[in-house]
Structures are given as structure tokens and as C-alpha cells.
Amino acid sequence: MIHNKLLIAGSIILNLVFTIHILYNNTTTWSPTWTNRAALEAEAAASVSCSGHGRSYVDGLGVLDGHKPCECHDCYTGKDCSVLLKDCPVDANSGDPLFLEPFWIRKAEESAVVESGWHRMSYTFNGYGLFVSAELEKIIRKLHNVVGNAVTDNRFIIFGAGATQLLAASVHALSQTNSLSPSRLVTSVPYYNLYKQQADFFNSTNLKFEGDASAWKRSERNDDITQVIEIVTSPNNPDGKLKRAVLDGPNVKYIHDYAYYWPYFSPITRQADEDLSLFSLSKTTGHAGSRFGWALVKEKAVYEKMKVYISLSSMGVSRDTQLRALQLLKVVVGDGGNEIFNFGYGTVKKRWETLNKIFSMSTRFSLQTIKPEYCNYFKKVREFTPSYAWVKCERPEDTNCYEIFRAAKITGRNGNVFGSEERFVRLSLIRSQDDFDQLIAMLKKFVSKAAVVVDSI
Amino acid sequence: MIHNKLLIAGSIILNLVFTIHILYNNTTTWSPTWTNRAALEAEAAASVSCSGHGRSYVDGLGVLDGHKPCECHDCYTGKDCSVLLKDCPVDANSGDPLFLEPFWIRKAEESAVVESGWHRMSYTFNGYGLFVSAELEKIIRKLHNVVGNAVTDNRFIIFGAGATQLLAASVHALSQTNSLSPSRLVTSVPYYNLYKQQADFFNSTNLKFEGDASAWKRSERNDDITQVIEIVTSPNNPDGKLKRAVLDGPNVKYIHDYAYYWPYFSPITRQADEDLSLFSLSKTTGHAGSRFGWALVKEKAVYEKMKVYISLSSMGVSRDTQLRALQLLKVVVGDGGNEIFNFGYGTVKKRWETLNKIFSMSTRFSLQTIKPEYCNYFKKVREFTPSYAWVKCERPEDTNCYEIFRAAKITGRNGNVFGSEERFVRLSLIRSQDDFDQLIAMLKKFVSKAAVVVDSI
Numbered sequence: 001m002i003h004n005k006l007l008i009a010g011s012i013i014l015n016l017v018f019t020i021h022i023l024y025n026n027t028t029t030w031s032p033t034w035t036n037r038a039a040l041e042a043e044a045a046a047s048v049s050c051s052g053h054g055r056s057y058v059d060g061l062g063v064l065d066g067h068k069p070c071e072c073h074d075c076y077t078g079k080d081c082s083v084l085l086k087d088c089p090v091d092a093n094s095g096d097p098l099f100l101e102p103f104w105i106r107k108a109e110e111s112a113v114v115e116s117g118w119h120r121m122s123y124t125f126n127g128y129g130l131f132v133s134a135e136l137e138k139i140i141r142k143l144h145n146v147v148g149n150a151v152t153d154n155r156f157i158i159f160g161a162g163a164t165q166l167l168a169a170s171v172h173a174l175s176q177t178n179s180l181s182p183s184r185l186v187t188s189v190p191y192y193n194l195y196k197q198q199a200d201f202f203n204s205t206n207l208k209f210e211g212d213a214s215a216w217k218r219s220e221r222n223d224d225i226t227q228v229i230e231i232v233t234s235p236n237n238p239d240g241k242l243k244r245a246v247l248d249g250p251n252v253k254y255i256h257d258y259a260y261y262w263p264y265f266s267p268i269t270r271q272a273d274e275d276l277s278l279f280s281l282s283k284t285t286g287h288a289g290s291r292f293g294w295a296l297v298k299e300k301a302v303y304e305k306m307k308v309y310i311s312l313s314s315m316g317v318s319r320d321t322q323l324r325a326l327q328l329l330k331v332v333v334g335d336g337g338n339e340i341f342n343f344g345y346g347t348v349k350k351r352w353e354t355l356n357k358i359f360s361m362s363t364r365f366s367l368q369t370i371k372p373e374y375c376n377y378f379k380k381v382r383e384f385t386p387s388y389a390w391v392k393c394e395r396p397e398d399t400n401c402y403e404i405f406r407a408a409k410i411t412g413r414n415g416n417v418f419g420s421e422e423r424f425v426r427l428s429l430i431r432s433q434d435d436f437d438q439l440i441a442m443l444k445k446f447v448s449k450a451a452v453v454v455d456s457i
Numbered sequence: 458m459i460h461n462k463l464l465i466a467g468s469i470i471l472n473l474v475f476t477i478h479i480l481y482n483n484t485t486t487w488s489p490t491w492t493n494r495a496a497l498e499a500e501a502a503a504s505v506s507c508s509g510h511g512r513s514y515v516d517g518l519g520v521l522d523g524h525k526p527c528e529c530h531d532c533y534t535g536k537d538c539s540v541l542l543k544d545c546p547v548d549a550n551s552g553d554p555l556f557l558e559p560f561w562i563r564k565a566e567e568s569a570v571v572e573s574g575w576h577r578m579s580y581t582f583n584g585y586g587l588f589v590s591a592e593l594e595k596i597i598r599k600l601h602n603v604v605g606n607a608v609t610d611n612r613f614i615i616f617g618a619g620a621t622q623l624l625a626a627s628v629h630a631l632s633q634t635n636s637l638s639p640s641r642l643v644t645s646v647p648y649y650n651l652y653k654q655q656a657d658f659f660n661s662t663n664l665k666f667e668g669d670a671s672a673w674k675r676s677e678r679n680d681d682i683t684q685v686i687e688i689v690t691s692p693n694n695p696d697g698k699l700k701r702a703v704l705d706g707p708n709v710k711y712i713h714d715y716a717y718y719w720p721y722f723s724p725i726t727r728q729a730d731e732d733l734s735l736f737s738l739s740k741t742t743g744h745a746g747s748r749f750g751w752a753l754v755k756e757k758a759v760y761e762k763m764k765v766y767i768s769l770s771s772m773g774v775s776r777d778t779q780l781r782a783l784q785l786l787k788v789v790v791g792d793g794g795n796e797i798f799n800f801g802y803g804t805v806k807k808r809w810e811t812l813n814k815i816f817s818m819s820t821r822f823s824l825q826t827i828k829p830e831y832c833n834y835f836k837k838v839r840e841f842t843p844s845y846a847w848v849k850c851e852r853p854e855d856t857n858c859y860e861i862f863r864a865a866k867i868t869g870r871n872g873n874v875f876g877s878e879e880r881f882v883r884l885s886l887i888r889s890q891d892d893f894d895q896l897i898a899m900l901k902k903f904v905s906k907a908a909v910v911v912d913s914i
Contacts, residue, residue: 011465012468014472015472032500033500034500034565034569035492035566037567038566039495043490046573057576058576061591064592064787096481096579096581097578101578105575108574109490109491111575112492112495112571112574113572114495114570114572115499115569116503117568118499118565118568119514119515119746121515121561122555123746124551124554126511126529135521137794161618161770161771163773164770164771165771202769202770205661206660210479287578288580288772289775290775303583312659313655314621315598315619315749317748317775318747318748318774318777319748320746320775321775321777326516331574333620382742382815424608425516447494
């Protein structure tokens with residue numbers, strides 16, 4: 001009897017447990033409906049491991065044929081990217097900001113976006129600016145406020161397909177029309193090559209690229225009449241230094257390229273407060289592929305001209321991208337930038353420590369040095385940790401530094417691309433950890449060998 | 458005892474039922490993990506009804522402050538867009554392709570996309586073209602194959618931020634450099650104004666807009682030497698007619714703007730097989746806001762030049778947009794285009810029937826007429842159902858048709874914007890159903906009143 005009673009009691013308790021379980025599940029778990037398929041697809045792609053040396057994307061090669069392939073990092077191969085190729089050349093060329101990818105993987109839940117099939121099909125945002133998400137504009141202002149890297153009061157904000165498109169729009173807006181003589185575009189050597197490339201390629205009647213600002217200042221053409229546009233890149237690409245304008249005068253207009261003015265790369269020494277400043281999502285959150293940037297513009301007339309440029313060249317920035325950028329910046333701003341900037345700065349700082357250790361063994365090569373400064377964001381004096389190493393080949397016979405590194409299987413970017421000497425080469429330090437690890441492995445062999453050679457002479 | 462046994466048996470059976478229920482649930486229901494938050498957010502926004510006269514978006518005005526507001530269609534107001542404003546002016550200006558929105562709402566599950574925070578952060582697509590999704594290119598070829606509107610064999614495909622950016626890229630690629638005389642850009646009146654606007658605004662040394670192709674043909678400047686680029690828009694914007702090139706000669710290059718060459722608007726009479734053809738997602742799926750288009754290019758040299766243009770102006774198209782376009786086109790192509798083209802054609806056809814009925818009462822206004830043709834897609838002879846009504850004011854004194862409609866609270870686009878006479882006005886027929894319904898309501902009052910006046914004279 002006791003046995004039976006126990007059995008009944010046990011069974012009833014179990015029934016109660018089950019009942020509670022089901023009730024609990026029904027009330028607290030939300031069952032997605034139309035988002036289910038897409039969510040399942042995204043999670044399936046994300047669950048492919050690729051050995052940590054690659055990634056599987058929902059729009060990866062072969063998905064239309066039902067494959068879920070790994071796209072391997074450089075130098076890794078095999079179906080699951082587990083095979084490291086021997087003696088594989090290292091890519092240290094472009095500033096692909098993959099160093100922030102681990103942050104976003106960690107923030108999977110907070111940063112994901114579901115876009116419905118009918119999301120913002122229209123050309124315009126209802127009730128606000130033509131091609132611009134009001135919320136995105138709002139959060140960009142908040143971001144600058146939180147980081148303290150730029151004044152946004154009394155500034156118009158304009159969106160573009162990366163700083164790339166905004167640069168073209170700015171130069172166009174500032175160059176004079178209906179003049180016999182074109183506006184002259186100058187910047188400081190070493191400079192980001194796109195400035196020259198765009199000016200040459202788009203070949204506007206109203207603009208001519210003239211190269212180095214200091215050279216222009218010294219030249220006899222530096223009068224108070226010729227219209228000049230000076231681009232100030234701060235921190236500078238390639239060398240990471242904070243810069244100020246070289247020219248002055250009533251005939252000079254300025255574009256400040258602040259793409260790299262974030263705590264990852266530089267102390268935040270002051271709030272930028274310029275007429276026209278450019279920023280890029282690529283170097284803010286690491287999303288180069290999204291092609292999103294913004295400009296802070298003081299003058300209404302310049303803002304209007306830039307808007308016409310963006311409108312006539314692409315009718316604004318993809319609304320899909322604006323939706324995503326909003327979500328990403330929500331995550332960044334959520335904790336005042338604390339987590340992402342600490343993560344990103346920590347990563348780049350560690351990379352610089354590794355790099356400095358290697359180059360300190362060498363007299364053949366030198367790196368740029370910049371004195372630490374007080375950072376208003378981190379509230380302390382800190383090192384500069386630029387996104388690129390600007391390497392100089394010190395031996396007289398090493399006239400082409402790019403080729404010397406290339407022979408050692410490291411592809412950087414030639415100094416002459418930046419209007420500088422071939423004695424310099426730029427190495428990117430913000431790529432994926434795999435790329436950086438391979439760079440270090442190659443450099444160790446190469447630089448230390450060079451050090452030995454030097455020492456033995 | 459029997460009572461007890463029954464109790465035990467019942468309880469055990471119930472336990473079994475519960476166990477099966479839980480096991481079944483665990484094996485067939487998938488519980489989303491990191492996609493949950495985003496899915497919940499998207500479904501919450503979608504569930505706001507806005508009375509059918511507006512929409513709530515995840516990035517809508519005020520979301521950062523926790524609101525989930527309705528963005529109301531033109532002429533609707535109130536918190537839930539339920540109030541129709543009296544005597545509200547009708548917007549029939551831009552070609553906002555919202556007529557396809559109901560299709561995508563119907564296809565909610567199939568068309569949704571989840572984008573992870575780490576999705577394609579890089580500038581490049583690994584293992585394929587620099588800035589281009591291989592799968593998206595593949596499905597675009599499939600789409601043309603299914604619709605039969607363009608040959609894609611032996612064609613390069615290049616992506617741009619809408620046909621807008623590709624147009625600028627094409628013109629740039631085809632205009633001659635290093636020449637004393639700029640290339641001349643011509644097209645046929647009435648023409649899409651962007652052709653002129655871009656050429657004037659970008660003000661390239663290598664290009665000059667010259668207006669009407671036929672006028673150029675008749676002029677003495679039509680020699681075999683001056684380099685000419687002719688843009689052929691087919692179906693034409695604004696009037697919807699199929700067009701062929703006007704000029705010929707060894708000095709003429711062509712850009713075919715096929716943005717409207719889809720079964721919604723025109724019979725598919727032949728496979729386009731040109732040197733350089735432009736298409737736009739805006740008029741393919743209705744996603745104008747995504748800023749996505751593509752060009753089919755025959756010559757490698759032209760393709761390469763266009764790639765440089767896209768690269769220098771925006772470093773390719775947003776990867777977020779490419780991901781979404783892939784999903785949308787998957788839905789379109791899935792059933793050979795059957796559902797979307799029938800839905801879209803059905804909608805525009807019905808709108809034309811309504812419109813024709815109204816205008817048939819009038820001698821004051823006339824509409825363009827185009828003879829039906831055999832459509833290779835629908836496999837039958839069918840009417841043209843252009844995206845725009847190209848309205849002519851027939852009375853001698855009605856010299857400005859745009860102003861006459863504006864006075865009747867209908868905003869179209871002035872004929873002179875298309876290089877044509879002010880006696881014409883373009884009315885958009887592909888906007889939201891609300892916009893169309895309002896247009897019809899206004900037209901009924903206006904045109905029938907005009908008809909009465911005419912009849913009474």
C-alpha cells in the first residue's frame with residue numbers, strides 16, 4: 001500500500017512538474033512567426049565553425065546551390081579552413097578593419113538586425129529628410145558626444161557611401177564653379193591616395209590636384225586669390241599623426257578627414273570643431289563592407305551642395321545600411337563606448353607592443369614614433385596606436401622598401417602611393433588576427449635575420 | 458485497489474503524454490538564440506497596424522526613445538494614421554514603386570533577412586570579385602533568363618547604387634579622355650532628366666550634354682568624327698514607349714537604360730542584347746530605398762573603367778544591400794517570377810483601366826497610347842501599362858499642364874523637366890494604393906468637371 005501511494009504521489013508530482021514546465025514555456029518563450037526562416041538560416045550559417053580561420057555567410061559562395069561553405073582567411077585552406085599554407089605571402093596592404101570582428105561576434109544578440117521584405121521600399125523617409133534616417137542622425141550626434149571627438153552642435157549631418165563618397169561630395173561642394181581657373185586641391189605628404197585618384201579620375205573642370213600643401217605654401221602660386229582646398233587628415237593615413245592645416249588665407253577652404261579619430265588609434269586630445277569633417281563607419285565599428293560614412297558640416301550652403309551631389313550620384317545611402325548602422329551604433333553607445341573602445345584599443349595596443357619588440361632589434365628598419373598624449377576619452381595619458389606601421393628602410397641601398405618587404409613575402413603599400421618616398425612602406429595592423437599573426441611570424445624571420453646581418457657587418 | 462491502479466495508470470499515461478509532448482517540441486521546434494532579440498523587435502514593429510494607411514519601422518522616428526510610431530501615408534494623419542485629411546494635395550510626382558509593397562508583406566517569411574553583427578565587415582568578398590557577391594550575380598543572370606528581357610551570356614555584370622550611380626559610371630567610361638573636344642551626350646525627348654543633371658553637375662572636362670538625339674542627327678555637327686554617347690531609355694521614362702537608338706556611325710556609343718523593361722510595365726518583346734544595359738532593383742522588386750542596380754556590359758575595357766568609377770566613388774555597393782537583394786531575388790526567381798509579375802502587372806493594369814475610364818470622358822486632356830504587343834513572358838498579346846501617365850493638355854490656352862494639375866491639387870512632374878513642352882505633365886502610377894486612390898478621387902472631380910465644361914461650350 002505504501003508502495004502504491006508512493007507511486008501515485010511520485011507520478012502526480014511528475015505530472016505537476018510537466019504541467020509547470022509547459023505553462024512556463026508557453027508564457028515566457030516567444031514563438032517567432034515570419035522571422036523564423038531567416039533566423040534559422042542565419043544561425044545555421046553562424047554555427048559552421050571554419051576552424052576559427054574562416055567564416056560561413058548566409059550569402060556565401062554556393063548557397064544558391066545549397067552549400068554552406070567556409071570562406072577561409074588568407075593563407076588558410078581546406079573545407080573547414082584548418083590547413084595553414086606553408087610560406088604563404090602575407091597581406092598587410094588594405095586597412096580592412098577586421099580587428100573588431102571578435103567584438104561583434106561577442107555581441108551577436110545585441111547587434112543582429114532582422115529586415116523585413118517591405119522595409120523602407122520608398123526613396124524617402126517619411127516626415128524627415130529625403131534620404132536620411134532621423135534616428136541614425138540622432139545616434140551619431142550621441143556617439144560624438146560620448147567619445148568627445150567632435151562638436152556636433154550647429155552642424156548639419158550628411159550621409160554617404162563611406163568617407164569615399166563624402167570626400168568626392170565635399171571637394172565638389174567646395175570647388176568653385178564658373179571660374180576661369182579651377183580650385184586647387186592640396187594635402188600633406190604622406191597622404192591618403194584616394195584624394196589624388198578621385199580628382200584625377202573624375203576630371204572636373206573645376207578642380208586640379210596639386211599635391212603637398214607645404215610645397216604649395218612655399219611656391220609663388222600661393223597668393224590670396226587662387227582658390228585652394230586643403231584636406232587635413234588627422235590622425236593621418238598612413239602615419240597616424242595628428243595634423244593641423246598648413247595653409248591659411250581667405251582663399252583657403254578645409255576638409256578634415258577624421259576617419260581615424262577614434263580611441264582605438266589615437267588619444268582624443270580635443271573636440272574637432274571644423275567647417276567640414278568626415279567620418280566613416282569602417283573605422284568606427286569596423287564595418288567597411290557597409291559603405292557608410294557621414295560628414296559634419298557647418299555652412300548651410302556647403303551642406304546643400306553636398307546633398308545635391310549625394311542625390312545625383314546615388315540618391316542617398318542604402319536604407320538597409322542605415323538600418324544596420326543604427327543597430328550597431330546603438331550597441332556602441334549603449335555603454336558609452338566603454339566595451340568596444342577598450343576592446344579595440346586593447347587589441348591594437350597589444351599588436352603595437354609585439355611589433356615594437358620586433359623592430360627594436362633592427363637598425364635596418366624604423367617605425368614612426370609619436371609622443372603619448374592625454375586622452376579625454378580614456379582620461380589618461382596614452383600611446384598612439386595607429387592603424388598602420390609606417391616603416392622606413394634605413395639602409396642607403398634599400399631604396400624601394402615595398403619591394404624589400406615583398407621579397408620577404410609581406411605585401412604592404414608603397415610609400416610612393418602616399419606621395420612619399422619609396423623608402424617607406426605602410427603595413428596594416430587592423431586586419432584579422434590571423435593576418436596579423438602571419439605578419440608577425442614573417443617579420444620575426446625577416447627583421448631578425450636582417451638584424452643579424454647588420455650585427456655581423 | 459482497482460481505483461488506485463486506475464489512478465496510477467492514468468497518471469503514468471499523462472506522464473507519457475507530457476514526455477512525448479516535450480520530446481516532440483524539442484525535436485521539431487527550433488529555439489532561436491542570438492537572433493531572438495532582433496526577431497522580436499522586427500515582429501513587434503510589424504504588428505503595429507497603422508490602420509493600413511501607414512507603417513511602423515524598427516528604425517522609425519523616435520525608436521531610440523522607445524516609441525513605435527506609425528509613419529503615415531500622404532494625406533493620412535493621427536497616431537494610427539486613421540484620419541484622412543480633407544482636400545489634401547495629391548503627390549503623383551516621383552516613381553516611388555510602392556505598388557509592390559503588398560506583395561512583399563504577403564511574402565514576409567520568404568523575404569526576411571537576418572544580418573549578424575559580424576556579417577561581411579570586410580571591404581572584399583573572399584575568393585571572388587572585389588566588391589561583388591558572386592551569388593547575387595548568379596541570381597541576376599537567372600532572373601534575366603527567366604524573364605527573357607536580356608541576354609547575359611558573355612556579359613560582365615557590375616553593381617552600383619541604383620541605375621543612378623551606374624549611369625554616371627557608364628557615361629564616364631564611354632566618354633573620351635585626352636581629347637580636345639568632349640564627348641557629346643544625347644538622348645530622345647522626352648527624356649529622364651537625371652541624364653542632363655548629372656552631366657551638368659559633375660561637369661567633367663570630357664563630357665557635354667547636348668539634348669535631343671534627333672535634333673543632333675539633323676544638325677551639321679553630326680559628322681563621323683565627334684564622339685557621341687546616346688542614351689536609349691526603353692521603355693521610355695516618362696511615356697513608356699519602347700525605343701531604339703536614333704544615331705549610328707563609328708563615332709556613336711550607346712547606353713541602354715532598361716530600368717522599366719519588366720513585365721509590370723511593358724510587353725517583353727525581345728531579349729535586350731546591347732553593349733551596355735542598365736537595370737535597377739527599384740523597378741524590379743520595388744526596393745527603391747535599397748539603392749541597388751546593375752549593368753550588363755559586353756566589352757571588357759568598358760567594364761574595367763566602370764569598375765574603377767564605382768570603386769573610386771564608393772568602393773562598391775553596400776554588402777548589407779547585396780545580402781538583402783539576394784534574398785529578394787530568390788523569392789522572385791523561386792517560381793519563375795510568376796507571382797510577383799502577375800501581381801504587379803495586375804495592379805498596374807487595373808490602375809490604367811481606372812485612369813483610362815476617367816480620361817476617356819475628357820477632350821481637354823489626353824494620354825499616351827501604345828499599341829499592344831506580344832509579350833514573351835506572359836505568352837500573349839498585352840497592353841502596355843507604363844509606370845507613368847504622360848498627360849497632354851489639349852486646349853491651346855492650357856500651355857502649362859503641370860500648373861493646371863497643381864491648381865487642382867495634383868502634383869505631377871512638368872513636361873519641361875523631360876526636355877519636352879510644358880503642355881505635358883507626368884503622373885506617377887506606381888506609388889502606394891493610397892496615393893493612387895487619392896489621385897483618382899481628385900482626377901474624377903477635376904477631369905469630369907473639365908469634361909462638363911467642354912461639353913457645355
